[in-house]
Amino acid sequence: MTHTWQITTVVDAARARVAIARLTAEHGVSVVDRSRLVTSLTAQLRQCLTKGGTWRLTLRVTPLSGGDEQRQLRLSLRPGPDDTGAPTWRASVPADGEVGGPGAEPARTSPAALAEALFSADDDAARVLDALSEQEAVVAFHREELHQTNQGVLALHAELDAAGEAQRELFAAERAARTEAEEARRRLTFLADASAALTASLNHGEIVRLLPELLTPAYARGVDVWLLADEEAERGHAPRPAAAVVAARTGRPQYAAAHPGGLPGVNDRPPSALHPTVPLLCVPLSARRTTLGVLILTPPGDRWDPDDAVMLIELARRAGIAIDNAQRFEHNRDIAETLQRALLTDLPSGPGLRLAARYLPATHGLNIGGDWYDAFRQPDGSLITVVGDVTGHGLRAAVMMSQLRTALRAYAVDGGSPGRLLTRLHLFLHHLQPDLYATAVIARFRPGERVLTWAAAGHPPPVLRTPDGRVHTLDAKPGAMLGIPLRQDIEDHTAALPPGSTLALYTDGLVERRTQGIDPGIERLTVAMADLAESDLDSDLEGAADRVLDPMLRDSERDDDVCLLLCHVDSGQETSRA
Structure with missing residues (x-):
């Protein structure tokens, strides 16, 4: 369906505008779309009247692809045949249905009809304004809602910023605490290590x-x-x-x-x-x-x-x-x-038999213990030599050693063999100090005899070097330790003592090592004794004692006292009274 209007004057334009408004209303165009279309058409018509000339306004009603019930109104405003340079204006609106037919009544042009059209346009404008007011209310509602949302978002951002700042502060505090803890740990570790080094x-x-x-x-x-x-x-x-x-x-x-x-x-x-x-x-x-x-x-x-x-x-x-x-x-x-040096004996000297002693205190702890050596003569002229060891260290062990030394000298005045002297010492120690024990070895040299008499109580065996350079361990069965709760009679033992012989009495600190025991140490001592030259023993017994100690102490931890007593019978001479 097509409608056409020739527009030359303002009345033609008004008629066309009224007709377009009526037709769009009859075809069910919405108020908003109708008002928008008519307003746009009015502006175009005003421009055409300003330019002058004849203009053709065409309205076509065409169906949409969706079906017959859906139509579209297409407007076109173009100049007349005498003016081909002006552009064509076009517009279109959807329509819900058709009310008028092809013979629709032409637009009325009487003043009453125009007034009616004017009032109708005002009604449309009022309805558009009402719709606009509703939309403004909706927009205002949504604007307020958006404002509230924005305020909430801003508050949330503020909370997030505050939480982020608090988290950063917590991280910084944690790093500072960790650093402080590491520094404190470093100081405590240093203090502990330094204290251990100082107190060692x-x-x-x-x-x-x-x-x-x-x-x-x-x-x-x-x-x-x-x-x-x-x-x-x-x-x-x-x-x-x-x-x-x-x-x-x-x-x-x-x-x-x-x-x-x-x-x-x-x-x-x-x-x-x-x-x-x-x-x-x-x-x-x-x-x-x-x-x-x-x-x-x-x-x-x-x-x-x-x-x-x-x-x-x-x-x-x-x-x-x-x-x-x-x-x-x-x-x-x-x-x-x-005190220890004061308790050690000055060795007696005499023709035919010479003595050399060494005493080395332990290098760990209080350097005083129960090791001792002694040499003295009995009334019959016999020379008694003794090496002993009281268990333990410290002043108590030293005092007990002094008492044993004094008791032995007292018992020796009455005579008696080494075994008898050790038996009496055993009884003395057991009654005097039941919780202390001792070991000892005694050797007796009689004038004019080439026989050595000796006895031991829980002590390492003596070592005898004969003039031919051979070394023997005098390992006959010894008695038990002195002072233990056991009745015992300690036996005497004898060994040949030709001129040039050397007897070594010692304590376990010389030969015992924690990781090896005592037997390897005794073997090393026999080797050291065998390496001595007979001429050195005759001329320099003190130097010989040092040469025995040197190899024996190389691997020693020196955690125990060391005592060594060398007794040398001069070559070609008899043991005689000093």
């Missing part, structure tokens, strides 16, 4: 030398250890900083620098006149409420970390205890060694 030594000089090795360069650039009682070291030393003197006098750590150190438990002082540009940390070395010295430190950098300073103060406290323990041990060791 019982030599205070070694502890003093060890402190700089432990602290530099991680915790100090320079370390000076000032021991107050070390007068010999102080004679050639430079003056001490005033802060060190104050630390020694007050027993409190002092920090001498141009600025406060902020170190916990440390007093701040002016910079040292001896070192004005270098900060000094002076920490007392104390033990048993007594200041033994001062640890004078210079920082590894510009200053100390407060936690490092706390650790250094604790290390100085432990070092002071270690030094005090070492000094007390050294003092007691000197007393013990003096």
Whole structure:
């Protein structure tokens, strides 16, 4: 269906506009689409009237591909045949159905019809405005909803930012805590290792030398250890900083620098006149409420970390205890060694028989034990030689050794063979000290006899070197240890003693090793004795004793006392009274 209008004047344009509005209404075009189409057409008609000339407006109703009930209204506005340069305007709207037919009534042009069309247009405009108001209300609702959503999103972003910041702070705090924990672990590990190293030594000089090795360069650039009682070291030393003197006098750590150190438990002082540009940390070395010295430190950098300073103060406290323990041990060791030497016998000398002895205290622990040697004459002129070992170490073992030595000499005044003397010592020790035990070997040399009489109680066997260079172990069955709760009569044994013979009596510290036992050590001793030259034994028995000890002690840990007594019968001579 096609409708055509010729437009030359404004009345033609009004008629066409009214007709288009009516037809679009009749074909079921929606108010909004109809208003939009008519408004757009009106603007085009106004332009055409402005340009002038004749214009042709065409309306075609065409079906859509969806079916007969769906139609489309197509408008075209083109110039007349005399004006071919102007463009054609086109527009289209969908229609729900057709009301008018091909013979539809032409548009009425009376004033009443135009007025009716005008009012109808106003109705359409009102309906469009109502729809617009509804849409504006919907838009306003959605705008408010969007605003609320945006506010929620902004609040959520703010919460997320706050949560992210809190998480970053937590991560930073965790990293800081982990770093602090690692630093604390490093300090505690160092403190434990350094304490173990300091307490492992019982030599205070070694502890003093060890402190700089432990602290530099991680915790100090320079370390000076000032021991107050070390007068010999102080004679050639430079003056001490005033802060060190104050630390020694007050027993409190002092920090001498141009600025406060902020170190916990440390007093701040002016910079040292001896070192004005270098900060000094002076920490007392104390033990048993007594200041033994001062640890004078210079920082590894510009200053100390407060936690490092706390650790250094604790290390100085432990070092002071270690030094005090070492000094007390050294003092007691000197007393013990003096006592030990006082208990050892000056060996008798005489023609035909010469003696040489060696006593070496253990290098671990208090250097005093129960090993002893002795040599004395009986009333009949016999020479008694003895080597013994009281179980244990320390002053108690030394006192017991002294009592056994004295008792043996007393028993020997009444005479008696080595076995008889050991039997009496066994009874004496069992009644005097039931919880102490001892081992001993006694050898007797009679004047004018070439026979050695000996007896042993739980002791390593004597070793006899004959003039031909052969070495024999006198391993006849010994008695049990002295002092055990057992009644025993210890037997005597004899061995030929030609001139040039050498007898070795010793304690187990010479031959016993923890990983090997005692038998390999006795074999090494026989080899050492066999290697001695007879001329050396006759002329230099003291040197021979050293030559026996040297190979025996090469692999020794020296954790036990060592005692050796050599008895040499001169070549070509008889054993006689001294």
